[in-house]
Amino acid sequence: MSSSVCRRLHGLFTTTKTTSLPKTPKPTATAAATTLKLSPAKSSGPPNNKNLIALVGQFKKASRSSRFRHHSHKAYFKIVHRLAVANKHSYIEEIIEHQKQYPDITNERFAVRLISLYGKSGMFDHAHKLFDEMPQLNCERTVMSFNALLSACVNSKKFDKISELLSELPEKLSIKPDTVSYNTVVKAFCEMGSLDSAVSVVIEMEKSGVEPDLITFNTLLDALYRNDRFEEAEKLWGLMQDKNVFPSSRSYNPKIRALVAGKRISEAVEVFQEMGSKGVKPDVYTFSALIKGFCDDENLEDAKRQYKEMEKNDCYPDPAILRILGKRACEEGEFEFGLELCKEAISRRRFIGLPMMQRVLDGLVKESKMEEAKELMELGKSNSFVQYKLEWHTDE
Incomplete structure (x- = not known):
């Protein structure tokens, strides 16, 4: 690169009075020396325990307001999440136990919120204890609170307890499991990697007079395709059709991702075209999977076309896909x-x-x-x- 070009570059990137940059040294005639150095901002560090104690006190004080208890669901979630991240489970217990003194605890929906918060914090034993206490708190237990307990079990990764809950509690408490109950169990088995057990739940549902829904099938399709069990997944498509369950983009996305992962991009495109013929609108994950597939196949033009189509469908890729697409673009100049x-x-x-x-x-x-x-x-x-x-x- 000529010295005149270097001088032009130096002029482009010279600091201004409003920018606190170090004094620019005289550039050399080497294009490769041009660098953009970006230093991340300093981290604020872990939360201070004293601040967390104060936060717990403020939350308990706010809980005195019935309006706060009824309408501040996000506030409950945010403080519990923050305490869980800080590994302050005793503070979480303090906050949730504090809620029992209010009349809201006799409302099942309020109790379900508390059970769910315990579950999202990985505190299944506490969630189970609260569920057991509901009769003493004059709070009715129905399939709604039972489902909250199942979800708490899954969120706490206590998968070994899920079968026991489903087989024992409904009869004991005269609660009939519904589709949500079985879907939670299906999800648990899938996360455990027990796919045969997950598929068998569909049979159990039919025996109990409960129909599987789109969530049931989407959960199973995702797990089967992630584990390259294409043959079993294809059978589920037939069962969906028999039961008049119309697929969504979430039904097709696992198949497209699996085909892309197996470097079968042309088949993935055929599935995408099938979605269009059946009136299923693709979502951001559909497009992202195809963009990755085309980039892996060194096909930037088709990847760019999918990127443009995303915008037409009110979608936009996440940073990971942008990096994949950007890398491919740079590699092709x-x-x-x-x-x-x-x-x-x-x-x-x-x-x-x-x-x-x-x-x-x-x-x-x-x-x-x-x-x-x-x-x-x-x-x-x-x-x-x-x-x-x-x-x-x-x-x-």
């Missing part, structure tokens, strides 16, 4: 498309990572596309979402 991806990602607050931005910037500089390179650099410096310090420097 399409740095302007890479710039388009970076700009779109920043505008949508999707952080695609420094390596991709660096690769796009280096490619633009190498092709002497100075204005485009400057645009990317300025975007990184000025956009508060990125929250990184950018530095221009050259290696002597």
